[in-house]
Each structure stands twice: as structure tokens, then as C-alpha cells.
Amino acid sequence: MNLSILDELQPIAEELQRRMSPHVLEHLAKEKGFVQRKSKYQAKELVALCVWLSQQVASTSLTQLCSYLEASTGVLIIPEGLNQRFNASAVQFLEQVLANLLTQRIYSAKEIIHQYSTTFKHIRVLDSTTFQLPDTFSSHYQGSGGSSHTAGVKIQLEYDLLSGKFLHVYVGEGRENDKAFGSTTLQTIRSKDLYIRDLGYFDLHDLQGIHDKGAYHISRLKLNSRTYRKNEKPDYFQNGTVKKGTL
Template sequence: MEQVSLSIQEEMEPIAQELQRYFSPPQLEQLARQTGFVQRKSKYTAQELVSLCVFFNNDISITPLARLCGQLDASNHLSMSIEELNQRFNTSAVTFLQTLFSTLLQEKLMSSSSLPCKLDSPFHRIRILDSTVFQLPDSYAERYQGSGGSAHAAGMKIRLEYELKTGSFLQVDVGPGKNSDGLYGTQRTKTVEEKDLCIRDLGYFSLGDFKEIEERGAFYVSRLKVNVRVYEKNGNMERFKDGKVKKQSLYKEIDIEAIMDRLEPGESIELPEVYLGRDKKLRTRLLIYKLTEEQTL
């Protein structure tokens, strides 16, 4: 089947609809004051900024300021010079739009997918950490160097940590595509508090980070990297003639593939105590689930 790519206008349409549903002009103005975008009465309001970025323009990042001024004049009867509009695209505007998106996402999640209390009550926070990378024109390579392995020399990475219980963003970072997820995950581990639950993608898989999360009295959930060895304590340890246990026989490696072969699609098995890595330093729990045919597509 041929893949159909959506236009920017088609991608923005659902966001525009939700903004109209959840935010009135007074609410937008209040949020703009809270974020510092609006500090005094001005002809260029929060509603004008949202309209310009979401409703009126398909690709605001490459549209000349003169054309944007014309769109404001034609749609909202708002006359602004190019320099006036340029000054309004500042840090406060970015903070306002980021907060607006965060608030909208929170409203949607809380209204459609709230967690049962018995699932989230043991945790102080449920932290979800992930990232996305996309290519940029090569002219951006000096500032946003790509991660390599593609025809484009430039790339941007957005990393986001989201708190599921409150619907708030704990951290949002934008940087070059080559930036390491592993190092960033370690930085975020330093902010983990007792009873936090950290859910991370494979890019942030780190036995050291998991151990530190555990030492902080918190919890983690992650997929297992395929190249990480899994061990269990050996019930038949080997001994020397003097009775001392041979160190190399304390653990035995678990054959994950053999376990998978015994499972039916959709079936799972829990190993309550396993040890990860060649040094067997991380004791954890492992859940093995065999995908169904539909899930593998």
C-alpha cells in the first residue's frame, strides 16, 4: 500500500480543533500573562499569536514576516510593522506556546485515559522519557549536526519527559540529532525522587541508571536490549575439593529464546529474580511476552 504523507495543514487541523474546544480568548490571555508573553495591554494578543501559528499559516517557519503581517491585517484587521512582529517572536512567545501545548495535552490525557487509582496510587510520579529525531536541510548542519547514517548532515532531536499523573512536562530539550540519549537519561536520573516510576524507551537503557533509580527508592520499567545477557542463581553450583564454591558457577545464563519458543502468541511469563549484564550486578524482575501475529505487523 502506498504511504500517503499528510500536509502540514492536515497535521495542524486536529490541534486547531482541540484549541477551539478547550480555550476561549480570555483563557488564552490569562495563560499568556502567566507565562510572561503578555505583560500589558497590547494590540498583538495571545489570540493573534495562536491564530497566526496554528490557523492562518501552513508553514510559519519559512513564511516571510511581510506576508505574516499581511495575514494578520487581512484576518484580524491588525496592522503591524515587520519589526514589531519580529520582536513579538521572542522567548516569552515560545514559552507561551509550549505551555499551551502542554496544557492541551494534559486536558486530552486526563479526559480520555485516566489511570485507575489502584494503579497509580503507589507512585509519587509516573515519568515517561522519550525522544524523536527528524532531518533538517544541510544548511543547518553547523548548529544541528545529524546523527549520521543518513543522507542528511543535519538533524534535530527533541527529548521530552512527561509526568503522567499530573499531565505536566518535567523537561523538554531541543538539540542536535547527534546528542546521546544515554547521557541525557543519566542526567534525568539525578532528578528521580523516592516512589517515582520511570518508564523509558530502549534508547535510555542503562544498567547503571536503573541501579541508581532503585537506590533512590524509585522504580523503573524498560524493554530489554537484545545484547544484554540474563542470568539466574545456579541451584547446582560447582565446588572445589576444599568445599569452596566456584565463583563462575554462582549464576547460569537464561536462554530467553528457548523460553519464547515454549510460549504461545499472547502468552507471558514472569521471572521474579534475574541478574543482568556480565557482572550480574543488577538484580531485577523480567516479564517475557510473546507477540501475537497482529502485533508483529
């Protein structure tokens, strides 16, 4: 079933209304530098444009977006002014809004997995999602080449199920390799951590590194992988040398 953008944004819109007041949005916006001085166009107006008023905000003209904003909120801003507000601070603010919503959802389900907190210090889940962009973005975000598109974005997200905290959030090119990113996150391995990843991150060197640190991992095995169990009572030659075939 193909969901429309409106259908995809609906759960986010509902969570925003339920959990984040205009005051909370304004506080986050100030933290990220999106709001630096008092003006008509504030955090709630940016969220309104990107979630409620225009489901095609990336392709809708600035003039149309200004019209939507004025008609719905009474805030009047010229197209050039709006263009300047779509900046790096706006991106960081929206990223933080989404992160906060996801964190609250994870915390709400924390009691389901609380039983594992005595066994593991962290349960680290890492996964990625990739989506295509218009070809004009290929100079910044090269895609994997699927469906004749040259531009794409990949988002990597790792979070801890026990604490509900995000450990890594990364946005990169669609062609980037999951396994390469997975290796970079292992610099923070801690004893009794549990790593859960799919086959896209499978790397025997990484798994050995997790094991050596006293941590644990769950992963499917590639079809060409072989597993062995160490024999605690191998056979020996008369000179005391172990028979390798019996290990």
C-alpha cells in the same frame, strides 16, 4: 501515509478551540513575558498565525504573514514589528500552550491508570522525537546527518502518567544522544517510581541506579544482553566458600 502540516496541526487547533479561550491565552502570555503592555498584536494573534493562518509560518515571508493577519483578524502590523515579536518569550509561550493542552489530555485519561497509583508513586515515560531543519540552521542545531541534511532538532519529553505533570521538556540538537539525556534525568529518582523507556535510553548503569533507589523500570533488552537470576541455594566447597558457578 504522509500527513500534510495542515493535517498535523488540525488536532492542536481543535484542542485549542475546545480548551483555551483568548482570556486563558492572554494570561499565559503575560506569565511568559510575551505580553507586557496593551497592543493590537496579542497572544491570540500569535497562535492564529502559527496554527490557523499559515501552515508554513517558518518559510512564509513577514509581509505575507502580516497580510494574512490583517485579512483574518483586522490587526495591522508592519513586517519589522512582527519580526520583533517572534522572540524567546513567544517561543516560551507557545511551548506552555502545547504543554497545557497535552496535560489536559493526559488528565482526561487519568482514570484508566488510576489502579496503579497504589503501587507506584510516579509512572515516568520518557521519549524523544527528531525532525530536520533547513541547512542554514546547522550552526545552532546540528543534525544526525540523515537524508543529506546537516541541521535537525530533537525534543525530549518526560511526563508522569499518574499526575499528568511534565517532568522534563528539552529542545536540543538532532545529533544528541538519547542515552546521555536519559542519565541526566535520573537525579530525581524516587522510591517506587516506575520508568518506561525504549532501547535508545538503555544503559545498565542507569538501570542499576534505578534499582538501588528502590524504583522500577520497563525496557526491552539489547540483543547482546544476558540476564541472570540469583540462586538462593548455591553450592559450597568443604571450606565454606561458595562455588561461583552456582550463584
